[in-house]
Amino acid sequence: KIICLCRMSVGFIGAGQLAHALVRGFTAAGVIATHRITASSPDTDLPTVQGLRKLGVNFTTSNKETVDKSDVLFLAVKPHIIPFVLDEIGPNIEDRHLIVSCAAGVTISSIEKKLRQYRTAPKVMRCMTNTPVVVREGATVYATGTHAEVEDGKLLEQLMASVGYCTEVEEDLIDAVTGLSGSGPAYAFTAVDALADGGVKMGLPRRLAVRLGAQALLGAARMLLDSEQHPGQLKDNVCSPGGATIHALHVMESGGFRSLLINAVEASCVRTRELQFLADQEKISPAAIKKTTLDKVLQQPGVTAEGVGVKPRGISMFSSPRTKKK
Amino acid sequence: MSVGFIGAGQLAHALVKGFTAAGVIATHRITASSPDTDLPTVSGLRKMGVNMTTSNKETVNKSDVLFLAVKPHIIPFVLDEIGPDIEDRHLIVSCAAGVTINSIEKKLLQYRSSPKVMRCMTNTPVVVREGATVYATGTHAEVEDGKLLEQLMASVGFCTEVEEDLIDAVTGLSGSGPAYAFTALDALADGGVKMGLPRRLAVRLGAQALLGAAKMLLDSEQHPGQLKDNVCSPGGATIHALHVLESGGFRSLLINAVEASCIRTRELQFLADQERISPAAIKKTTLDKVLQQPGVTVSGVANGSGKSGLSLFNNRSPGIKKN
Numbered sequence: 001k002i003i004c005l006c007r008m009s010v011g012f013i014g015a016g017q018l019a020h021a022l023v024r025g026f027t028a029a030g031v032i033a034t035h036r037i038t039a040s041s042p043d044t045d046l047p048t049v050q051g052l053r054k055l056g057v058n059f060t061t062s063n064k065e066t067v068d069k070s071d072v073l074f075l076a077v078k079p080h081i082i083p084f085v086l087d088e089i090g091p092n093i094e095d096r097h098l099i100v101s102c103a104a105g106v107t108i109s110s111i112e113k114k115l116r117q118y119r120t121a122p123k124v125m126r127c128m129t130n131t132p133v134v135v136r137e138g139a140t141v142y143a144t145g146t147h148a149e150v151e152d153g154k155l156l157e158q159l160m161a162s163v164g165y166c167t168e169v170e171e172d173l174i175d176a177v178t179g180l181s182g183s184g185p186a187y188a189f190t191a192v193d194a195l196a197d198g199g200v201k202m203g204l205p206r207r208l209a210v211r212l213g214a215q216a217l218l219g220a221a222r223m224l225l226d227s228e229q230h231p232g233q234l235k236d237n238v239c240s241p242g243g244a245t246i247h248a249l250h251v252m253e254s255g256g257f258r259s260l261l262i263n264a265v266e267a268s269c270v271r272t273r274e275l276q277f278l279a280d281q282e283k284i285s286p287a288a289i290k291k292t293t294l295d296k297v298l299q300q301p302g303v304t305a306e307g308v309g310v311k312p313r314g315i316s317m318f319s320s321p322r323t324k325k326k
Numbered sequence: 327m328s329v330g331f332i333g334a335g336q337l338a339h340a341l342v343k344g345f346t347a348a349g350v351i352a353t354h355r356i357t358a359s360s361p362d363t364d365l366p367t368v369s370g371l372r373k374m375g376v377n378m379t380t381s382n383k384e385t386v387n388k389s390d391v392l393f394l395a396v397k398p399h400i401i402p403f404v405l406d407e408i409g410p411d412i413e414d415r416h417l418i419v420s421c422a423a424g425v426t427i428n429s430i431e432k433k434l435l436q437y438r439s440s441p442k443v444m445r446c447m448t449n450t451p452v453v454v455r456e457g458a459t460v461y462a463t464g465t466h467a468e469v470e471d472g473k474l475l476e477q478l479m480a481s482v483g484f485c486t487e488v489e490e491d492l493i494d495a496v497t498g499l500s501g502s503g504p505a506y507a508f509t510a511l512d513a514l515a516d517g518g519v520k521m522g523l524p525r526r527l528a529v530r531l532g533a534q535a536l537l538g539a540a541k542m543l544l545d546s547e548q549h550p551g552q553l554k555d556n557v558c559s560p561g562g563a564t565i566h567a568l569h570v571l572e573s574g575g576f577r578s579l580l581i582n583a584v585e586a587s588c589i590r591t592r593e594l595q596f597l598a599d600q601e602r603i604s605p606a607a608i609k610k611t612t613l614d615k616v617l618q619q620p621g622v623t624v625s626g627v628a629n630g631s632g633k634s635g636l637s638l639f640n641n642r643s644p645g646i647k648k649n
Contacts, residue, residue, distance in 0.1 A: 017556060078559065104563060131557055132538025135545050139534040165534045167527070176521035177531060180514060183564040184535025185542065189554035190568065191510065192543055194577035195499060196550070198584025202495035208486070210543070210550065212496060215458040215484045216503025218540035219451025223504065224511055224533045226454050231515070231529065235508035237336060238450055240397065244423060244594070245502040248587035249509065252579050258513035260574040265517025268567035275563070 008032065010159075011070025013063050013085050014077035015041035018102055020048035021134035022074065023055055025163035028136055032159075040066040067092040072100060072155065079103040079275060083114060090118035098152050099124045100142075104178050105276035108145040108171055121147040125156055128177050129164075131185055138164030139181035143171035175276070179269030187264055188217060327355070329478075330389025332382050332404050333396035334360035337421055339367035340453035341393065342376055344482035347455055351478075359385040386411040391419060391474065398422040398594060402433060409437035417471050418443045419461075423497050424595035427464040427490055440466035444475055447496045448483075450504055457483030458500035462490035494595070498588030506583055507536065 010032055012019040019039050026032050034056035040063045041049060053059050060066060067073060067089045077085055082103050093099070093115060099122060101111055108126045115122035124145035132138045140160040144153050153168060160166035169177065192213045199209030224231055239246040329351055331338040338358050345351050353375035359382045360368060372378050379385060386392060386408045396404055401422050412418070412434060418441060420430055427445045434441035443464035451457045459479040463472050472487060479485035488496065511532050518528030543550055558565040571577075 130535060130538065132535070132542050135538065135541045137534065137538035137541045139531050139538060141531075164538060165530065169527070173523055173527075176518055176523045178563055179521055179567065180518040180523065180528060181531035181535040183557070183567045184514065184532065185539035186554050186557045186564045186568055187510075187514070187571065188536045188539035189543065189550040189557075190571060190577065191506075191580060192540070193550040193554070194580035195503065195506070195584060197577070198581040199495055199499040201581060202498055202585060202588040204492055204495045204499065208488070208492075209499060211484065212458050212460075212500035213503065214540045214543045215456070216449060216451070216500040217507050217536055218544065219449065219454065219456035219458060219483060220504035220507030221511070221533045221537035221540065222454045222456045223451050224508065224529070225537065231508045231512040235505050235512070238502070238505045238508075244497055244587040244590040245505045247590040248498065248502050248583040249505055251582045251586045252506065252509060255575060255579040255582065257576070257579045258509065258516070260571050260576045260579075261510055261513035262517040262520060263570040263574065264567040265514060266521060267570045268563040269521040271563040271566040 008072060008155075009036045009038070009070045011066040011073045012037070012039040012076045013066055013073065013089070014075065014081075015039045015043075015049050015052055015059065016046060016076065017048060017131065018129075019074070019076040020051050021131050022076070022129070022163065023052060023057055025133040025136050025138065026159065027055060029162035031162040038066045038069045063089050064092050067097070071096055072098045072159070075099065075101040075103060077103065079106050079279060082106050082111070082279075086111065086114040090115055093119050093122060095119075095121075097123065098148065098155065100156060101126050102129060104128065104182065105175065105272045106279060107276065108143060110280065112145055112147075123148045123152055125152065126171060126174065127156065127160065128174050128182050129160065130182055133160075133163040136163045138166075139177075139184070140164060140166040141169045141174060141177045142166070143169055143174060175269050175272045176265075178272045179265040179267070182272075183264070183268040187261065192217060327351070327391065327474075328389045329356050330385040330392045331356070331358040331395050332385055332392065332408070333394065333400075334358045334362075334368050334371055334378065335365060335395065336367060336450065337448075338393070338395040339370050340450050341395070341448070341482065342371055342374055344452040344455050344457065345478065346374060348481035350481040357385045357388045382408050383411050386416070390415055391417045391478070394418065394420040394422060396422065398425050398598060401425050401430070405430065405433040409434055412438055412441060414438075414440075416442065417467065417474065419475060420445050421448060423447065423501065424494065424591045425598060426595065427462060429599065431464055431466075442467045442471055444471065445490060445493065446475065446479065447493050447501050448479065449501055452479075452482040455482045457485075458496075458503070459483060459485040460488045460493060460496045460500075461485070462488055462493060494588050494591045495584075497591045498584040498586070501591075502583070502587040506580065511536065 023037060027034055038058040038060065039052050040060045042061055044061065049059060058069065063085060075082060075085060082101065099111065108124050111124050112122055125142055125148050127140055127142035129138050129140040142156055157166050157168065192210065195213035196206060196209040199213065200206055224234060227234065239249065342356060346353055357377040357379065358371050359379045361380055363380065368378060382404060394401060394404060401420065418430065427443050430443050431441060434443065444461055444467050446459055446461035448457050448459040461475055476485050476487065511529065514532035515525060515528040518531065519525055543553060546553065558568065
């Protein structure tokens, strides 16, 4: 049963890289019209804000306006900003709202805890995606919160599947996914840069080398996705006896190539868990929050220092001292 | 236009799958030949509707564009065998790593005054129409021949013309490149599994992440380093991961790989050009099968009796002896 997204409105709290990439992907997929998308950010100087405006998105500096105009609400801000945002928009959340947090390391539990000060059954989901959504080849996983329905999951999946691969997972896998496909594009960009260097060293012009390197990676990944075969089998198939490729593979193995990639996935996952732990500890010094961001948040109409939980010494991230906002 | 493949192995199979998926040529216009009918790719080709034969001559007669899709050391045997059957219309496209246009033309000039030869280096993702192909044009090939080949190969991925001297480097980069990617994907999946993901999901996410990143790069004017910067937020998970990659010399390993593959390609080319390879270096079974073909004699494939080596590109007898 396909849920009609045509009357749905989507909002983005945050107008940075992630919001921009998702909007570009969604509009390229034709899954939602730009006039049904609102995005907000206190910082209007971001280059992505320009990009979003050009795409026809309703842009505002008011997070509350985004909430009011949306049914599905993506939280596309940095993890340490999430609690401020939740305190700000909490009172404006209605029953219809589906809150989708894209913030690495921020648990569904912490978000629900915050929002329950304002509503009894906030519908929360958590997703981990990646930047290739911008070319509709993203990798997304999502986990469902306590009060989200099956249809909410299907709705999110439909949206995210329009911009790449999407599947539901248990929340405890999301940090590992961050390490693998969340950070994965960075590993690939680094690899293509190095492969191109190799090509240039052996005589190729730079542009051609980058092109061939990227195309080789893309083609191989596509072969693997379309095949039932093990990556090792596919590797065997391209290594003819005594040939050039097996010579190359030997030098890679000698340098511990595989181990480096396992290390990378692990390091990213471990750091994600670390950031989550720091956030859960519920105390971050004001200096750890980019002061300019905080200032801008405080400049918004209707937002007070107590309202976003700022205390003179230390900021309580997920524990709001007051139940009501001024 | 009809297309023929001398050789019915991985490369022929991948190209045919790609061409037919692209709809650029009908399978009944494709012929492929191989002495070895047991190859799994042979039944794959048959199933696709390709005309299969054990006779290379039949392939030549039925084709306009002729792909040489055999291993490099087999090329000279094939050229001697089909040389007499080449007509003016034929465009010979060699896909063999390290085999120069010059060596092919030299062989064929014994049979025709202006053999049209081209050389290409492609890779296996042509099978999913995401190949990377470069080609170089021989002495007697026309501009239209280049355009024709480019049209064919562009239907199955990226294709561009290059000077022949770049082809070994391309072999090291995009020829061998898929193997580097499969190895990386295996390792990334291991990383995911180590951190708790089920294997299938880990393989899927790893492949999707690489595919998406490569597509972003191809669609963007930006430097890969800039794209990398864009996904590394301050103090975040990704920059931590990148640090461990750099600490281990990740980039250097990939440069080494491209270099090693390129050097080995040049080495194989040098050995071939030396024009002497011991019979033991040629897989004996392959030689036997080639010799079993109708019309092929021992002297015809330049294996002078009593001589200790095989002369690959130096045909001592002025003409092939036919039975």
